[in-house]
C-alpha cells in the first residue's frame with residue numbers, strides 16, 4: 001500500500017479495536033485539519049516501514065503498543081487538501097496493549113463504528129469509515145427460477161456461510177416477485193444487511209441497508225441515488241469506472257472479474273496484480289469479484305481490497321425447493 005510519490009506525505013494510520021470500539025483522538029487545534037477527530041498515526045519516516053511507523057506513532061502519541069506483525073491492511077487513500085497531499089495508509093489492529101491516553105495532551109477516547117460521523121473527521125477519512133463498517137465478504141445471489149427459490153437459497157446460504165451483507169441481484173424476476181423476495185428476506189434474515197440491486201427506489205419503501213448498481217445504471221448518475229446512511233455500491237471493471245463511482249459518492253465498489261468465473265470460464269480475469277494496482281488507486285473500499293472464494297480473502301486484503309464479493313461460495317446448489 002506504500003506510495004512513492006515525491007510530494008505526497010505518506011501517513012501511517014491506525015484503526016485500533018478493543019471490545020467493539022475504536023481508538024480516536026482529537027487533532028491539536030493548531031495542526032493540519034486541527035480540531036477534527038482522527039485515527040491515531042503520523043508520517044512514515046524514510047527509514048521505516050509503514051507498520052514500524054504506526055507502532056512508533058501509537059506509542060509516542062497514545063502510549064498504546066501494537067506488534068507490527070499483527071497489523072492488517074484496511075485501506076489506502078490519497079487525498080489532496082490543496083495545501084497538502086496525503087496518502088493515508090490505514091492498518092487495523094485487533095490486539096494492542098497499554099492504557100491509552102493523550103501523551104501530547106490531546107483528548108483520546110473510544111467510539112463504536114456507529115458513532116463515527118464523517119463530518120467530525122478530515123475529508124479524507126470518509127472512505128476509511130466505510131471500510132471500517134463494511135464486512136470483508138459481500139454475498140451476491142445467483143440465478144434462480146422463481147422467487148421462492150431465491151428466498152430459500154438466501155436463507156440456506158446465510159445459515160451455512162453466515163454472510164452479514166447480501167446483495168439481492170435477481171434480474172430475471174419481475175418487480176412484484178423481486179419485492180416479495182425483499183420482504184421475505186427482511187423478515188427471515190433480520191441480522192443481515194440487504195442490498196437491493198438496480199432498484200434504488202425500493203430503498204425508501206423497505207428497511208434495506210442500501211442499493212448496488214450495475215455499471216450501466218451508475219454511469220448516467222452524477223450523485224448518490226440514496227441518502228447517506230444507506231450503502232451505495234457500484235460494479236466497476238476499470239480505473240475510470242472506479243473514479244466515477246467515487247465521484248458520485250459511492251461507499252464501495254466491486255471490481256472484476258479478477259479470476260475466470262464458473263459462469264464465464266473462458267473470460268480472462270484481470271489477475272491480482274492489476275486488481276491491486278486499481279484498488280490501491282481507488283478512493284473507496286473495493287471488493288474483489290470473479291472467481292473469488294473465502295480461501296482468497298487474505299489475498300484480496302493483501303492486494304488492497306476490502307474483501308471478496310461473489311456467488312459460488314455461499315449460494316448453495318443443494319436442497320432447495322424451486323418454485
Ligand SMILES: Nc1nc2c([nH]c(=O)n2[C@@H]2O[C@H](COP(=O)(O)OP(=O)(O)OP(=O)(O)O)[C@@H](O)[C@H]2O)c(=O)[nH]1
Nearest residue numbers: 011013032033038039040041042043084086122124125
Ligand atoms: N494521523 C492521522 N492523520 C490524518 C487522518 N486523516 C487525515 O487526513 N490525516 C492527515 O494526515 C497528516 C498526518 O500528519 P500528522 O500531523 O498526524 O503526522 P505527524 O504526527 O508525523 O506530524 P507532524 O510532524 O506534522 O507533527 C495530516 O495532514 C492530517 O491532516 C487521520 O485519521 N489520522
